[in-house]
Amino acid sequence: MSGSQSVTFEDEIVNYDDEPLDQSQTYYTESDETLYQSMQNNNNFQQRRTNGLSMPQVNEIIDQSRSHDTEKVVEVSPNERYVRLNTLLGKGAYKVVYKAIDREEGYEVAWNTMQATKSIDHKEMEHEIEILKSVRHPNIIAFHDAWYQKNEFVFVTELMTSGTLREYIRKLSLPNIKIVKRWSRQILKGLAYLHGYNPSIIHRDIKCDNIFINGAHGEVKIGDMGTAEMKMGKKYTIIGTPEFMAPEMYEEQGYNEKVDIYAFGMCLLEMVTGDYPYGECKNAAQIYKKVSAGIKPASLSEVQSQEVLDIIDNCLGNEDGRMSAQEILEHTFLAVEPDVVLLAADPAQVHLTLQVVFKGMDKLSVKFDFNVETDTAEQVVREMIEEQVLPERYQHHITKEINRILRDIEKPNNKASDNDQDDDSKESVWRRENDIRSELEKTKEELDRAAEHVLEVELRCDGYENRARTAEIRYRDAVRILREMKETQQLTTEQLDVLGKNPRFDNDLKIDTSRLLRSEAMRLVDTPVSAVSNGSNGSVKSDPIIKKPDLYDSPSPPSTTTLTREALVSRILEEYTDDTDIELFVRDCAIASHRNIDKAHEWANKLKNQDIMTVGDLRDLHDEDWVGIGLTVFALRALKNMLKGKKQASQSSTPATGTPISLNSARVSPPL
Numbered sequence: 001m002s003g004s005q006s007v008t009f010e011d012e013i014v015n016y017d018d019e020p021l022d023q024s025q026t027y028y029t030e031s032d033e034t035l036y037q038s039m040q041n042n043n044n045f046q047q048r049r050t051n052g053l054s055m056p057q058v059n060e061i062i063d064q065s066r067s068h069d070t071e072k073v074v075e076v077s078p079n080e081r082y083v084r085l086n087t088l089l090g091k092g093a094y095k096v097v098y099k100a101i102d103r104e105e106g107y108e109v110a111w112n113t114m115q116a117t118k119s120i121d122h123k124e125m126e127h128e129i130e131i132l133k134s135v136r137h138p139n140i141i142a143f144h145d146a147w148y149q150k151n152e153f154v155f156v157t158e159l160m161t162s163g164t165l166r167e168y169i170r171k172l173s174l175p176n177i178k179i180v181k182r183w184s185r186q187i188l189k190g191l192a193y194l195h196g197y198n199p200s201i202i203h204r205d206i207k208c209d210n211i212f213i214n215g216a217h218g219e220v221k222i223g224d225m226g227t228a229e230m231k232m233g234k235k236y237t238i239i240g241t242p243e244f245m246a247p248e249m250y251e252e253q254g255y256n257e258k259v260d261i262y263a264f265g266m267c268l269l270e271m272v273t274g275d276y277p278y279g280e281c282k283n284a285a286q287i288y289k290k291v292s293a294g295i296k297p298a299s300l301s302e303v304q305s306q307e308v309l310d311i312i313d314n315c316l317g318n319e320d321g322r323m324s325a326q327e328i329l330e331h332t333f334l335a336v337e338p339d340v341v342l343l344a345a346d347p348a349q350v351h352l353t354l355q356v357v358f359k360g361m362d363k364l365s366v367k368f369d370f371n372v373e374t375d376t377a378e379q380v381v382r383e384m385i386e387e388q389v390l391p392e393r394y395q396h397h398i399t400k401e402i403n404r405i406l407r408d409i410e411k412p413n414n415k416a417s418d419n420d421q422d423d424d425s426k427e428s429v430w431r432r433e434n435d436i437r438s439e440l441e442k443t444k445e446e447l448d449r450a451a452e453h454v455l456e457v458e459l460r461c462d463g464y465e466n467r468a469r470t471a472e473i474r475y476r477d478a479v480r481i482l483r484e485m486k487e488t489q490q491l492t493t494e495q496l497d498v499l500g501k502n503p504r505f506d507n508d509l510k511i512d513t514s515r516l517l518r519s520e521a522m523r524l525v526d527t528p529v530s531a532v533s534n535g536s537n538g539s540v541k542s543d544p545i546i547k548k549p550d551l552y553d554s555p556s557p558p559s560t561t562t563l564t565r566e567a568l569v570s571r572i573l574e575e576y577t578d579d580t581d582i583e584l585f586v587r588d589c590a591i592a593s594h595r596n597i598d599k600a601h602e603w604a605n606k607l608k609n610q611d612i613m614t615v616g617d618l619r620d621l622h623d624e625d626w627v628g629i630g631l632t633v634f635a636l637r638a639l640k641n642m643l644k645g646k647k648q649a650s651q652s653s654t655p656a657t658g659t660p661i662s663l664n665s666a667r668v669s670p671p672l
């Protein structure tokens with residue numbers, strides 16, 4: 001326990017020049033105006049190096065405590081609120097500390113006992129106790145109660161579970177820089193609180209032995225407030241632990257709360273090096289000499305981090321240039337980057353209220369308005385720095401934080417608009433699909449119609465092709481027949497010339513060659529294409545003379561010239577186009593059916609009465625329409641056959657003479 005023992009330090013420190021130093025002892029002088037001084041009844045607080053309990057006595061207490069298997073109550077406070085257990089927590093130069101229980105609140109506390117050699121000034125003590133009671137900070141061990149009994153001063157404080165920082169440093173061998181930062185921040189926050197108290201409270205014995213840890217949560221708290229003193233003007237009492245005492249504490253002009261900053265610098269040095277400051281010194285006097293001469297602890301050379309070195313240098317430097325606890329907290333080494341939080345926003349999320357929050361440094365926190373439509377993070381932060389509302393070093397970080405908030409605000413909107421867009425695009429896709437589907441159906445229908453039409457056209461084309469082929473064949477045949485007929489005619493003439501005066505052939509010789517021509521043409525029209533094309537029909541090629549009797553059986557046709565009949569044949573052979581005048585067609589038809597021109601007019605008039613003006617109109621007629629025209633069955637057949645390029649006679653008649661094919665439809669047709 002030597003490391004945590006406190007001892008008083010006489011103002012004539014030179015007396016201890018050769019005495020070995022008991023590290024971490026706290027020293028007091030007669031001029032000190034502390035609680036302890038008042039406790040000594042009119043400045044009778046004597047310098048001492050023990051607290052009245054000898055080490056054997058302490059060890060005996062600890063042994064006694066350990067020998068008890070279970071904790072038990074051994075003492076009750078005068079107000080009966082606190083009960084002391086037989087569990088010893090530790091012992092310092094002045095104090096023996098036990099575990100106790102606050103019966104009112106039900107939690108464990110520390111029962112600190114300190115021997116008083118003389119009676120104390122109760123009035124002053126009560127005043128100081130009230131101050132300590134009013135000190136409330138998460139980084140300062142809470143003071144609960146105090147009383148004086150039987151030459152013993154007792155005060156109850158918050159219980160810390162994990163010992164002191166110094167013990168922890170020894171345990172960890174060398175705490176990492178993250179832990180050092182965390183501890184430092186908490187110590188400085190406690191100090192900033194004390195120093196900011198009105199009036200300021202100077203601890204005067206800041207050292208790693210007086211800083212306690214609650215291991216479960218890593219909480220660090222400043223303890224041993226027994227040396228603390230309200231700053232009512234400068235302080236002159238030489239009090240503290242030599243290694244941690246600022247040079248001004250030894251000087252006549254007095255000191256202020258900055259002595260705690262000096263001590264913190266030594267704590268930081270111990271934290272980062274693991275070495276006790278001035279470990280190279282044998283006693284307090286050597287330390288004093290070095291401190292007075294401005295010689296820094298040797299372990300300072302072990303400090304690696306320049307930032308840490310800067311802070312320690314500043315703390316150990318001149319009192320006036322020493323930073324305050326708050327300023328050290330804001331040093332880049334310890335500064336916690338501020339957060340920017342969104343406090344409020346209008347429904348449209350245009351006008352925002354933001355706040356820059358410095359954790360544990362509420363004074364620095366800044367609340368400001370931000371207009372999303374007109375402001376930019378960069379510009380707003382720059383303005384705040386210009387107005388010295390924000391430290392410049394946070395410019396980049398705060399700008400980034402504001403932009404992050406702006407992005408977060410946009411996200412839900414984006415999400416919403418994304419959703420809207422999704423819905424919109426879904427809708428439009430759905431619409432497009434529907435449109436495409438109906439378009440497809442329409443196109444399909446059109447395609448079907450077009451396909452039908454194509455089929456029709458193809459069929460028609462086939463028909464035209466067939467007709468064209470047939471017509472060509474007929475044409476060739478007709479040309480050939482004509483040629484043959486001409487030859488026949490020539491032959492007949494020659495035969496006549498040869499036969500000369502033979503009367504038996506006289507009538508025959510009078511045969512109208514034009515009638516022969518017409519009959520042949522009609523035969524051709526009536527002959528199936530196949531028969532014509534392959535020439536299998538022997539009658540076609542037969543000598544027209546042989547057929548003479550058939551021809552002569554026919555009634556006399558209207559008188560026409562050979563040329564007219566040739567034209568008629570060729571016209572018949574040609575396809576009648578749809579726009580062929582109905583009169584022309586009917587006339588041809590009448591001629592072909594051996595009817596006279598009057599009959600042709602009669603037929604044509606009946607057709608015209610039915611608005612049938614062209615061959616096309618006639619073709620468009622349905623079967624039932626034909627009946628309504630008012631023509632005779634013969635006329636209808638003649639027209640239909642002519643229209644189809646056929647002669648009804650070929651389908652229905654049997655030649656009267658037994659000849660294979662009758663060429664004259666009129667012969668078998670019913671009389672008109």
Ligand SMILES: Nc1ncnc2c1ncn2[C@@H]1O[C@H](COP(=O)(O)OP(=O)(O)OP(=O)(O)O)[C@@H](O)[C@H]1O
Pocket residue numbers: 004005006007024025026051089090091092093094095096097110141157158159160161163164209210212223224
């Ligand atoms: N609040 C506490 N909770 C738990 N243990 C404590 C508490 N206060 C003190 N102790 C234990 O008691 C020991 C002695 O306490 P402290 O160091 O305050 O005594 P001291 O006599 O004032 O010492 P010094 O003046 O030499 O620093 C400590 O080392 C610690 O182990």
